[in-house]
Amino acid sequence: MLRIYRTVETTPVPQTEETGRFEPGSWVSLINPSIEEIEEVAANLSVPGDYLRAALDEEERPRTETESGITLIVIDIPIPYPEQTILYTTMPLGIIVTPDTIVTVCLRENPIVQDFANGRVKSFYTFKKTRFVLQILFLNASYFLQYLRQIERVSDRIGAELNQSMRNRELIQLMNLKKSLVYFSTSLRSNQIVLDKTLTFQPLRMYEDDTDLLEDVIIENKQAIEMANTYSTILTETMDAFASIISNNFNNILKLLTSITIILAIPTMIASFLGMNVPVPLEDNPNGFLIILVLSLIVSSLIAVAINRKGWL
DSSP states (O other), rough: EEEEEEEEEOOOOEEEOOOOOOTEEEEEESOOOOOOHHHHHHHHOOOOOHHHHHTSSTTTOOOEEEEEEEEEEEEEEEOOTSSSSSSSSEEEEEEEEEEEEEEEEEEESSSSHHHHHEEEEEEETTTTTHHHHHHHHHHHHHHHHHHHHHHHHHHHHHHHHHHHHOOOOHHHHHHHHHHHHHHHHHHHHHHHHHHHHHHHOOOOOOOOOHHHHHHHHHHHHHHHHHHHHHHHHHHHHHHHHHHHHHHHHHHHHHHHHHHHHHHHHHHHHHHHHHHHSSSTTTTOOOHHHHHHHHHHHHHHHHHHHHHHHTTTT
């Protein structure tokens, strides 16, 4: 899907509108583009096709590259998957800065592009290319932090459910949260490398305010890295603790069932011996059955007391 936006100077507040025309100062948004759309953008903006296709590879790692005055920045962005088993994953977002326009490329709709397209980002202008790129990076770090807090809340809720009932379903949910945190940690560290290179080599023309904003982005990204590592450690320890508790409960149940089996086996064994087709004691005693029943109960009770002293019951 190809969409083209441009900020129009209107009063009292400038508005970003969808124009559909390739013109200087525009923002071109590509979401899961077709081959024809890629060729159209490449022809109109003189952008290398490799730059446009870079973010369409789900395994593409964050990087930055400059060629013939055109800069490519690939970052990983968080993507929610509420309908899937995993809660969040990450996906490449390509940002291409040309002398006149800026292009973003992603495989699917994402909240970052939608926020800019719907005008939810303040002080956003399509013709301020460097500031636009930094705003994307800052919003990306903010979404990582937001989703990390959501992961923490979901983890707390699942932990509370596990305290009430030890079930595999909750452990599987914790494992899926762990996967999300692994994706986040890997992507955030890769994004940090891109941010550090951007600050050091400055492939984009920056003013003092832009440098300050980039430093804020780096701080936000580092905070997200620390949060992801902390939550990942806590989640790992929580899963190990609950796994140990479940294993211990299982062992206690096995001991209880074994104890009950031993206690019930005594009357069965006595009845088996006395029920054989051979002469047995008390066969002529009218109270023989009652005596045998009382004897079985006494022996079973003694064994139950002995087992209870060992803490198996």
